[in-house]
Amino acid sequence: MKRFYTKSGKVILSIICIIFSLIFSASFLACVLLENWGLYSSTRQEFKQTLRDMAGGDYSVWILSEANSGFQSEKLSQMNCYYGVIEGNDVPNIDLNNTSNYIYNNFNGTKVPENAYVDRYGIDKDTHFTLSDKFLAPSRPNYIDSYNYDSQIYITYSIDGIGYDIVGQKAYVYANNQFYPIDSGYYNYSNENSDEGTPNTNKIYSKIWSNSLSSASQDINEEDETYYVVEEYEESVINAEDETVDYLPSEAAENAQSESAQIEEDKLYIGGRAFNPLSTEVDGYSMELFGDDGSEGVLSLDNVADLTDIHAELKDLDEYVSMDNISTIGTYEDNPDMQYYSVVCFPNEEKLSAANHTNDFYAQADSVANKALSVKYVLPVIALIAFIIAIGSLILFMCAAGHRKESDEIVAGFIEKIPTDIALIGTFFAEFIVLVCLYESVNDIGSLDWFFSIFISVVVFVAGMIIGLLWSSNFAVNIKLHKLWSNSILAKICGVVAKWFKTFWQEVRQISATVKWTKRIWALFIVISVIEFLAIFITGADGIFLFWVLEKIAFAIILRRILRSYARIKATAMELAAGNTESQVELNGMPLFLEEHARAMNDIQSGINVALAERTKSERMKTELITNVSHDIKTPLTSIINYVDLLEKEDIDNSKAKEYLEVLDRQSKRLKKLIEDLIEASKISSGNVKFNIEKINAVVLLNQSIGEFSDRLEANEITLVTSIASQDAYLQADNRYLWRVFDNLMSNIVKYAQPKTRAYVDLEEGESKLRFVFRNTSKEELNISAEELMERFVRGDKSRYTDGNGLGLSIAKSLTEAMGGTINLSIDGDLFKAILEFDKVV
């Protein structure tokens, strides 16, 4: 499988698929073509005969092409066929073995077999013959090309009479001097219609009848020649029908004619013969006629002849005609301009079995038949195998689509990135064009440029296959990536629409969340609208309805805009109130009166921001001033510390001087500490500190702090009692700054706790918090509030007697809060309590 993941693998698969599809299509087409000739549905003999008949057709073209030379030629005489030509139309009734019927034959006594080829051709002077030595030659088939090759032309006759045979239950018309049966689709003989008929139709037929009446009386009065015409017709009818039983023999007819010299007005005359109107026999019925042009009419039975008397004469007539309209019929007849020949043709079996006439049509037909029969079962098998291989390679191709040799991922290429629906519609359209082209070019294979047509067909087929394969790749990859839907234009359109609706809905919700009365306002709007609608409905003022609807829509849009603008202003005002000074009102799409309001709001906002920026700036400058001054103080302080140190090393006897030096030493060190704290405090409060937040073990930190202070606590005779809830507890902070917080809180205990008392440090573990509690008993009275203690330079005793500068708690508070913790102080009499809280992490 993986070997097909490469580009070349896929190309090979698609080539296999295309080639085998081609093979399948070609063999399948061949099967269909051969089945046309009866390969599968008839016996071997019948199939061979079909092909021989086709060969006979080819011979006919050759034979007829020699009409001018008496149907003989050098070429024809060499062919291994017997043939004869009969002039005229009526082959079925001619004895084919009677050579006297032929205008030419070369049978030489050979009996015409049952399966001889017999067909009739009409040719005229313009007939063109295409001749070929090849049987079924695709480029030049044997072909007769003449106008009306089929020799029949459509001729219309006006109806000269109409009648109904009650026995045969069939209607007939009389035209062109003969009866024609009418197809039941053209008339309706029934009692459904009024027996009066429609006047117009009756009028037409009355006219027809009166014409035939007058021509019948003319016939009688005119000389014999005209009369003979009628008789000849009668004879021909007798001949054609081969039926003379009930009909008047010619003598009798003569008598009848002579007898009926008097014309009976109440009879209907057809071809000179008188018939009773059908109304004398039948009541209540009528005959409705329908013409092809849509004309129709009901004929009263007064105008329909009763043909029951000549039922025997009519019953075998089968040449149905069409009714062009109710008084005209049309029929196909031989073209009188053409010469008709019937060609009889059959193989000279002796010569044929010699098989040395390869150019001969019968020999070729036999060879084609044999070849076809030999591949009769192979072709479907080939088609089936090719089909399976083609489908198999297509499946493999679809499996490999999207895979790359290097990675296991499915990668969509250019083709696969085409939206699936576009690809589907495009492929559908392209394949439709391909099918049309293929149909045209396959149809053209029979034409002269057969090679070119096959080439075009194959090219079109391959193009269609390539388009199909590209689509299958697109389809397969998108299925594998589960993007069949998402990678379609339809999905994108849906997405855009959904997004639009979502934004709209969000806005609606935002508005209703911000403006309390939104729902009530809309409800009021709807109520008013309904009342107005009812008012319009009741008063019937329909004329203003459309105007009213437009007005309501416009009103709704304006109302929405006002509500939205108001919601924005209100939301911004709320944000400003909550301290978000960045919030501004979006001005676009606001009604003017609210826009002014919004502008004023934005001005307030920028004013606040300017004030804030100025405050921040002055704060920063203050910090910078403190830092710079502190640095400048450090240099002289260095000298002071150094010279105090040098002085201490001098031999000084004066004990007072030594005492003073000690004060200098202590105070200079205190000054140093103060300056360092001052710098730190100003840095922290101005947000100039970068925190490196990490996970810290609170237990370790607490133990480290306690260890650091153990000696100083001992020195001050303070007993530290610790209670640590667990082995390990973690929090998020910058470890060095958190140590500063602990350092300051522990220093406070050392500095301010009453000696010989206990101090407590607890680590409590809550649900989500870690809580450090530092408790000690103050040695001085705490005449100050907890809040004040947190401020800079404030100490519990207010007297500034002990060492310490009052910055410790302030720094601890700033640092703790900056790292996301909280610090709370509480004073209860002399009990001082600091509670430090941080979020617990795992």
Place this chain on the structure above:
Amino acid sequence: MNNILICDDEQDIISALRIYLESEGMNVTSASNGKEAVEIMEGPQGKDMQLILMDVMMPVMDGISAMAEIRKKSNVPIIMLTAKSEDADKVIGLTVGADDYVTKPFNPVELMARVKSQLRRYTMLGTQNTNNIVNTDTITVGGIELNDKSKEVTLDGNPVSLTPIEYDILKLLMTHKGEVLSPRDIYESVWKDTVIGAESTVAVHIRHLREKLEYDSANPRYLKAVWGHGYKMGD
């Protein structure tokens, strides 16, 4: 006789430093700004200078620029004296070419120790004394030297007396130089026992060690506390 250049715009500081250094038998030359220092270093005396103490904030030419200038030609140790204690300032100084830094106001004792440490390193390691005998029993981190055979510890050559526990902790930290060891790790490997609420004991011992081995125990160079994690030996 070591030649030392002090560069500071504050005359009193130069005088005080001169007293301290000369009492240790050193020869002091002074400059009042960076430019003078560079000129001295480029002059005939320059080659003999074994250490420079350089203030950062000075008129005419500041200490950073002067150090960068001096470093182009000389690898003499420079100790930076700075009033700024921010990490960023220290980093700039060390990057430009300072070997060490001391923040003002400094402790004279600490400064002297650092001066000596730099001199020792420069004269012994940096020059002819390259064929030092490497003793496998001796662990050295900065100025601390621990001889495991004689169980002796010296700081800048001066013997330091430690309790057995302190010695074990120091040895553990020195052999794991740069690694952060939690109080529990230290307790378990020194006391050979499991801790039950005795972690703060380790902290106490570390503080004692710091008092003995550090000049400024609030800003330790060697025994560093990594708050919330443990302790490590830095250099």
